[in-house]
Amino acid sequence: MTDGQCSTIRTPSNGKLPSDRFNSSLYNDGMAGRLIAIGDIHGCATALERLIEAIAPRAEDTLVTLGDYVDRGPDSKGVIDRLIDLQQQCRLVALQGNHEEMMLDVVRDHQPYESWLRYGGVDTLDSYGFVGDLSVIPPSHFAFFESMVDYYETDTHFFVHANYDPVLPLEETDTYTLRWLKLSQFVPAPHFSGKRAVVGHTHDRGGEIFDVGHLVCLDTYCYGGQWLTAMDVKTGQVWQASQQGRLRERAGQSGDR
Numbered sequence: 001m002t003d004g005q006c007s008t009i010r011t012p013s014n015g016k017l018p019s020d021r022f023n024s025s026l027y028n029d030g031m032a033g034r035l036i037a038i039g040d041i042h043g044c045a046t047a048l049e050r051l052i053e054a055i056a057p058r059a060e061d062t063l064v065t066l067g068d069y070v071d072r073g074p075d076s077k078g079v080i081d082r083l084i085d086l087q088q089q090c091r092l093v094a095l096q097g098n099h100e101e102m103m104l105d106v107v108r109d110h111q112p113y114e115s116w117l118r119y120g121g122v123d124t125l126d127s128y129g130f131v132g133d134l135s136v137i138p139p140s141h142f143a144f145f146e147s148m149v150d151y152y153e154t155d156t157h158f159f160v161h162a163n164y165d166p167v168l169p170l171e172e173t174d175t176y177t178l179r180w181l182k183l184s185q186f187v188p189a190p191h192f193s194g195k196r197a198v199v200g201h202t203h204d205r206g207g208e209i210f211d212v213g214h215l216v217c218l219d220t221y222c223y224g225g226q227w228l229t230a231m232d233v234k235t236g237q238v239w240q241a242s243q244q245g246r247l248r249e250r251a252g253q254s255g256d257r
Helices: 045-055 076-086 098-107 114-127 139-147 175-179
Strands: 035-038 062-065 091-094 151-153 157-160 196-199 215-217 228-232 238-241
Touching: 035 045, 045 076, 045 228, 045 238, 076 091, 076 114, 076 139, 098 114, 098 139, 098 175
Parallel strands: 035 062, 062 091, 157 196, 196 215
Antiparallel strands: 035 228, 151 157, 228 238
C-alpha cells in the first residue's frame, strides 16, 4: 500500500461486522507525520478547500475524515471530488457516517429513498445534477464510498463517526453505535483501551469543539452556518473554516484571513 491510498473494505448493509473490516496496522507502522482529524463536512466544499489550504497536507501526514461528507450542504459531489484528490497528497482514512449509509442504501442497494431525501438527500442529488438517472454518480465516487471504514486506531487514539461502547473492542461494536448514536443520547466513559476517542456526528450549534478529555467531538455545524473543524490530535492544533471561505481566529494561532 502506497501513501495516499486507503484499503478497499466493504461494510455490509446488514449491520454485521466482519472481524477484518479494518486493519489499523496498515497505517500505524512508521507513522511519522501529523495525524489530523476532520469533522462532518456535509457538502461544504468551499470550507473543505479552505481547510485543506490551511493544513497544507504532506505525503507523510495521515488525515482521518470522520464521515458525513454528503447531504444538507450545497456541494456533496465537490466534497467527494476533493477527497479523492486528497488521496494523492497524503494518507486519507475515510470513515463512513450515517449519511453515507443512507445514501448507499438508496443508490447502491435500491432501498426506499424517502428517509434519505428527508435528511439531505435532495441536496446531494442536486449537486450531481440528478434528473432521474443515477449514472450521474461517477464510478470513482462509488469506489471512494466502498473504501470507507467504520473506525481507525493508533497507539494513542481511535476515530469513529458517532460513538463507542467503553467496554467493547471497536471490532465488536455494532454499526448503530459507531454511525448513529449521538452524544446527546449517551456520553460514554473512557474506553477500556485507554485511548482518546475522536468523533463527529453530534453537532454543536455554536460551532465549538466538545472536549471532555477522553473524548473530543469535531462536528461544529458547518452546514448550519458555523465551522468545519480539523485537529492535529498529537499537538492539539485546530483549524476552522466557514462555508464562506473564512478561517477562524483562535487563541495562539493566526487570525482570520
